[in-house]
Amino acid sequence: MNDLQTAPRPAVLARQSFIEMSARERAAALLDPEGQREVLGPFDGLQSPWLPRQGIVPQSDDGVVVLRGRLGGRDAVVAALEGRFQGGSIGEVCGAKIAAALELALRDCEAGRPVLPVLLLETGGVRLQEANLGLAVIAEIQSAVVALRRHVPVVAAIAGLVGCFGGMSLVAGLCSHIVITRQARLGMNGPEVIEQEAGVEELDAADRQLVWSLIGGEQRVATGLADALVDDDAAQVREQVLGFALGAPSEARSAQVSIWRARIDALAANEDLSPKALREAWETPRRAQGDKP
Amino acid sequence: MSTPLSRGRIWFDHLAADARRVDGLPASVLAADGTLDGGPARFLAVVPDPASPFARARQGEVGLREGWGLAAALREALRDDRDGARRALVAVVDVRGQAYGRREEMLGIHLACAAAVDAYASARQAGHKVVALLVGGAMSGAFLAHGYQAQRLLALDDAGVTVHAMGREAAARVTRRSLAELDEIAGAQPPMSYRIADYAGLGLLHRLIDGVDAQAPSARQVERVRESLVEALRDIGSGERDLSVRWTAARAREGRAASVEVRRRMAEQWTR
Numbered sequence: 001m002n003d004l005q006t007a008p009r010p011a012v013l014a015r016q017s018f019i020e021m022s023a024r025e026r027a028a029a030l031l032d033p034e035g036q037r038e039v040l041g042p043f044d045g046l047q048s049p050w051l052p053r054q055g056i057v058p059q060s061d062d063g064v065v066v067l068r069g070r071l072g073g074r075d076a077v078v079a080a081l082e083g084r085f086q087g088g089s090i091g092e093v094c095g096a097k098i099a100a101a102l103e104l105a106l107r108d109c110e111a112g113r114p115v116l117p118v119l120l121l122e123t124g125g126v127r128l129q130e131a132n133l134g135l136a137v138i139a140e141i142q143s144a145v146v147a148l149r150r151h152v153p154v155v156a157a158i159a160g161l162v163g164c165f166g167g168m169s170l171v172a173g174l175c176s177h178i179v180i181t182r183q184a185r186l187g188m189n190g191p192e193v194i195e196q197e198a199g200v201e202e203l204d205a206a207d208r209q210l211v212w213s214l215i216g217g218e219q220r221v222a223t224g225l226a227d228a229l230v231d232d233d234a235a236q237v238r239e240q241v242l243g244f245a246l247g248a249p250s251e252a253r254s255a256q257v258s259i260w261r262a263r264i265d266a267l268a269a270n271e272d273l274s275p276k277a278l279r280e281a282w283e284t285p286r287r288a289q290g291d292k293p
Numbered sequence: 294m295s296t297p298l299s300r301g302r303i304w305f306d307h308l309a310a311d312a313r314r315v316d317g318l319p320a321s322v323l324a325a326d327g328t329l330d331g332g333p334a335r336f337l338a339v340v341p342d343p344a345s346p347f348a349r350a351r352q353g354e355v356g357l358r359e360g361w362g363l364a365a366a367l368r369e370a371l372r373d374d375r376d377g378a379r380r381a382l383v384a385v386v387d388v389r390g391q392a393y394g395r396r397e398e399m400l401g402i403h404l405a406c407a408a409a410v411d412a413y414a415s416a417r418q419a420g421h422k423v424v425a426l427l428v429g430g431a432m433s434g435a436f437l438a439h440g441y442q443a444q445r446l447l448a449l450d451d452a453g454v455t456v457h458a459m460g461r462e463a464a465a466r467v468t469r470r471s472l473a474e475l476d477e478i479a480g481a482q483p484p485m486s487y488r489i490a491d492y493a494g495l496g497l498l499h500r501l502i503d504g505v506d507a508q509a510p511s512a513r514q515v516e517r518v519r520e521s522l523v524e525a526l527r528d529i530g531s532g533e534r535d536l537s538v539r540w541t542a543a544r545a546r547e548g549r550a551a552s553v554e555v556r557r558r559m560a561e562q563w564t565r
Contacts, residue, residue: 037565039559039562039563040555040558040559040562044558044562046551046554046555046558048551049550049551050482050484053481053482054478054482066559068563092484092549092551092552093551093552093555095552096551096552096555096556097555097559099556100555100556100559100560101559103556104559104560104563125458126433126458126459128458128459128464128467128468128485129482129484129485130484130485131457131458131459131484131485132456132457132458132483132484132485132486132492132495132497133484133495133549133552134458134484135433135436135437135441135456135457135458136441136495136497136539136549137552138437139410139437139441139442139536140536140539140540142407142410142414142437142442143414143417143418143442143535143536146410146411146414146415146418147414147418147535166433166434166458167433167434167437167458169403169407170403170406170407170410170434170437170438171407172403172407173401173403173404173406173407173408174407174410174411186403187398187402187403188391188397188398188402188403188406188434189391189393189397189398189402193393193463193467194393194394194395194398196463196466196467197393197463198349198393198394198395202349202393202394202395203394203395203398214395214398214399215398215399219399223401225401225404252411253404253407254364254404254407254408254410254411255408255411255412255415257361257364257365257368257408257412258365260361260401260404260405260408261361261362261364261365264357264358264361264400264405265358267400268346268347268357268358269346271346271348271396273396273399273400275399278399278400
């Protein structure tokens with residue numbers, strides 16, 4: 001955490017919080033500094049046609065920044081969700097921006113011009129005001145991720161504080177690699193939704209310690225559901241994303257069906273399984289990059 | 294307490310009547326190999342399993358075992374057909390939602406559902422034709438996992454057939470509105486509507502099949518639905534392996550005009 005950085009520090013020690021950055025700043029911090037170019041930026045005026053009809057002020061980028069540029073010198077595209085606009089929710093326009101970017105990257109990959117895709121996921125899931133168009137475009141994003149993965153690694157980074165939920169948590173599951181911070185959470189149903197649907201005895205959404213012990217970044221990496229734990233440090237996030245993006249494509253977690261099926265079946269009868277017991281059952285070799293020095 | 298026959302099971306039993314059941318799956322995942330349009334087809338459905346060890350996934354929800362079970366059934370077909378004719382895959386969709394539970398989250402229900410998405414998408418991209426038939430709920434993440442990767446979506450025109458991101462009651466609670474208020478808003482905002490006819494207006498459906506009793510279809514109605522499935526299979530081009538029909542179809546150009554516009558302009562700006 002960077003709470004203590006109130007006084008100026010020498011540049012070499014200074015750490016820049018990634019979590020506090022806007023989506024635009026995050027995307028820019030990830031790519032090589034030279035040659036960045038936003039596509040369908042705020043001046044293109046593509047905003048949600050649905051929010052104003054329901055009395056909600058739209059945003060000129062609809063909460064997604066798509067930045068073209070380079071990663072370690074190679075052609076790349078970053079799609080970054082803005083958690084501060086409508087909770088990073090997926091509407092028609094912002095979803096289509098992500099889908100279109102991935103589809104064009106796929107087209108280039110198929111033509112022998114690899115483009116490295118990176119997704120910065122900060123989202124509560126489908127935007128309720130655009131419900132079915134949000135859900136539909138998530139299916140299209142998923143299809144593109146699965147197709148792209150055969151050509152290049154698809155890297156997801158989940159920094160927080162919103163985390164990654166709903167249909168977009170499935171997108172994270174489809175990616176080749178997931179980079180996550182301790183502050184971030186990755187889950188399908190948000191704690192509030194579970195409490196509401198299943199009762200407070202199922203999950204007390206206000207119990208932050210419990211919630212993070214179940215679906216927080218540290219637990220996700222310890223149980224093999226994410227690949228690398230990073231500090232809230234822009235340089236560290238970039239270094240880790242770069243390492244994965246420039247590596248060889250590997251079999252995605254979501255394609256390793258027999259291994260994961262067996263893991264679930266082995267624990268199906270254990271109704272009182274604790275997060276700690278799960279770690280012991282699923283402990284995976286920690287990646288050197290994710291470990292604290 | 295006896296479990297009423299779910300629509301998923303009713304339609305699976307009708308369509309896969311002469312098909313050979315695939316074993317090794319949880320009781321909530323039905324898969325069988327039959328024929329459609331004279332070619333091989335694997336039918337898949339998710340149904341309630343009151344005896345599931347996962348209490349939150351006993352009523353037809355897509356939970357951990359269902360996501361991974363679907364993925365296993367699909368991956369098996371992918372493997373077996375690698376060097377030959379790719380069988381068609383037919384998802385019979387009646388899913389009320391994903392399983393909402395503490396244990397589900399901890400054990401990675403998002404990955405289980407992603408695995409089913411992955412398997413459907415990988416099969417389609419490998420040349421399997423995938424069709425989804427909506428006979429009941431097609432809700433949220435459960436629909437993403439089971440059906441939404443199909444090249445063609447067909448639905449029975451019936452009040453019990455609903456596509457949505459969140460159940461009506463839950464949406465009313467979350468937005469602090471009465472059901473009547475929610476219905477009024479949904480009626481004026483097509484993407485928020487719970488009516489299948491409004492969903493069809495978005496341009497995502499290939500066909501809305503009317504005049505069929507979704508709960509107790511006659512033999513003739515089952516035959517009509519089967520004919521619609523055959524028509525949908527034939528409509529899929531031999532090289533068509535993506536979902537582009539959902540934004541290139543004439544109806545989608547109106548119902549999803551902004552989606553079409555975003556893709557057009559992003560392509561213009563992609564390379565300078």
